[in-house]
Amino acid sequence: MSHLKDKNVVITGGTKGIGLATALHFSRAGANVLITGSSEASLQSALKQLPNAEGLVCDLTDMAQVMSLGNATQKTMPQVDVLFANAGIAHFRPLQEMTEALFDEMMQVNVKGLYFSIQQIEPLMPSGSAIVVTASIAPRKGQIGLSAYGASKGAARAMVRNLAAELTQKNIRINCISPGPVVTDIFSRMVDGDEVEAKKILDRIASTVPQGRVATADEIAHSVEFLCGPGSEFMLGTEITMDGGKAEL
Template sequence: MKKLANKTAVITGGNSGIGLATAKEFIAQGAKVIITGRNQQSINEALASLGDNAHGVIADSADINQIRTLGEQIRAITPNIDIVFINAGIAKFNTADQMSEDLFDEIMDINFKGAYFSLQQLLPLINDGGSIILNTSINAHIGMPGASVYAASKAALLSLAKNLSAELTGRRIRVNSVSPGPIGTPLHSSEKLGISDEQLTKMGEGIISQIPIGRFGTVEELAKIVTFFASDDSTFLLGAELIADGGMSTL
């Protein structure tokens, strides 16, 4: 039997990268999936690759007004859900002496505030015994120049997983985190990072030299980890974190 048979999942930022790969894996394991994205075009492109067991709604994690309608939009598709993967996020960096208030707010608004209030919208829809997975980062554990605000936003999610788990024990809803290291995703394109292709190549070479396994992780590898947390294989895990970084933070 498929691991997620008869389950319904919501994936924020499910229109690309880790989110899209996870949507594909969830569907392969028998789930119906609802993805969120910033605009209809990106959602439509993702849905074309997902097939009939997927739906999409517009919900920009940077826009609190859109987030406030998320529960209503999901309820129009299904009365209840079993799995939530909070995946929408951005990776932007600057040193403390150069960090602007606007960039600070953008990172925190999407990575933490957007995640928090998306969950607030979705909690009433989650069936008792359901699963919430938060996409965090190894940056919550390591020091890296320019990553202080990004790392703080991800550390906040790790703390949220533990505290929300404590709040939801009565409903048997478990909240766990996956903390990726360097993963090859559109989030890390030269355009998204605001650097040239040459700079991106040099940065990639520098990062790979620090990864014991000698390569970037893949979105498909992360999707299988998220599927483990979403499935009944992880029913004894609450507030747990799985670090997937090719040994970068441990060896």
């Protein structure tokens, strides 16, 4: 039997990509899943694929919504055994093409929204529970156009290391999943939904990965399952890298 059976799981950014794949995987394993998304439309579209899941709108650019996440969650899920803090955005731009608005949005979602969503859910988490944060290899691998995104994910990585020291006092574990490139809508969002352009970007990126391909969101979901289960109980404040060798080789 899966360790996820009957566990209460909150997944931020559970409407698409890595978050949705993890929600599907965890639901099939018998977990009670609550996903969040930035809009009612994206939430409803995801919930059609997740008949037994609950959903909450929580736009991480709206601090009033972020700061009510704990209360809103508690109404349907009084106890949270696993938090997958995954919501994030990417604006890949070289230094001279980055704007203050794009920079601020990325820091708001990937850093401030992440931090305060963890702050909101943590009081609902009992001893023995686990938090997994989606970071990235971007803080470790120098790449053109990723300086601001990499800074936001470097902040997430540092946050996890420091929160681990704090939360272990309550026997709550926190670790990161750090993916390399994964096939998700994050690339089509970068080119305003142009799927042909998004595929070109992904093909170009795949050629830079030693294994010659990008990951599927489902592969990442399996690592998230490991990070919140008994097999990873001695992991704290650290990360699993899933990148086909891109950051190491």
